[in-house]
Amino acid sequence: MKLVGLYFGTFNPIHIGHLAIANHMVEFSDLDEIWFVITPQSPFKTKQSLLDDHHRYQMVFEALQDYPKLKPSKIEFNLPQPNYTINTLVHLDEEYGNEYQFSLIMGEDNLKSFHKWKNYESILENYSIYVYPRISEGRIEHQFEGNPKIHRIDAPIMEISSTFIRKQHKEGRNIRPLLPESVWKYMDEMNFYR
Template identity: 80%
Template sequence: MKKVGLYFGTFNPIHIGHLAIANHMVEFSTLDEVWFIITPQSPFKKKHSLLDNHHRYQMVFEAVQDYPNLKPSTIEFDLPQPNYTINTLLLLEEQYGKEHDFSLIMGEDNLKSFHKWKNYESILEHHAIYVYPRISKGKMEHQFVGHPKIIKVDAPIMEISSTFIRNAHKEGKNIKPLLPAPVWKYMDEMNFYR
């Protein structure tokens, strides 16, 4: 059975930090693959800076071309909005459950609010959560410390954000080194975030 880590995000745009974390999970944990679950633009919350789903998918697709164990996913694009992670997991289980064992990947900061997620107990009962450090390598101080399904992975701390990239690009700064080359090319050709 293939162990797949699900890395959720808007990836607006995907950057080298996302790739470094996903690749680290495949190389230095028990995961065989990481799927980038691209969160769709909610019809109820139109954000001016959020690119259309297909453009963000294309950038993730371009970014992972040289990484056979990293894959883009549009699984959430057709789910009713607002969507919850539990719904995505149920759909993935229905479609791929016989051959795949799904886990979540999240930053330590998100784990601290995980108890507020819809059906978080059910998620934890059926899925492991791989946690990477976000701000410092300090101890995880939250209610999930020591939980057998929470797996802390000593991944590199990446202080890069898509928001920073969008804002810096809009200001005319050179952000090319923060993006995989094909993502920069696509973003530049499409004149995004200017």
């Protein structure tokens, strides 16, 4: 059975920080693959600045072409919105439970607010969580310290954000080095975020 890490996000756009973290996770943990789950609507974000789902999927698809252990996933596109992780996990287990064992990938910032997620206790009971570090996030909430389902991975700290990329691009600054070349080309051709 393959161990699959689920890396959820809007990926608006996907950038080199996402790739560096996912690649590190798949190379330096027991995970066999990482699926980039493109989220149509996060319960914690507004949809106003989001590109259409298929454009974000296409950018993720383009970015992952040279990484056979990293896969794009549009599994949430046909699920009820807003997307709750527990619903996606249940759906994936029903669909692929015989082939794959799923885990979550998240930054320390998300782990700090994990207790606010819908059915977080059930997620923690049934799935492992692989956590990568973030700057200035402080200690993990005490209820998660020492939990055997939480695996800290000493991944590189990447402080690049899609929000920063969109803002700087709109202001005419060169953000090309922060994106995979194929994503930059797609974004530029489609005239996104201007």
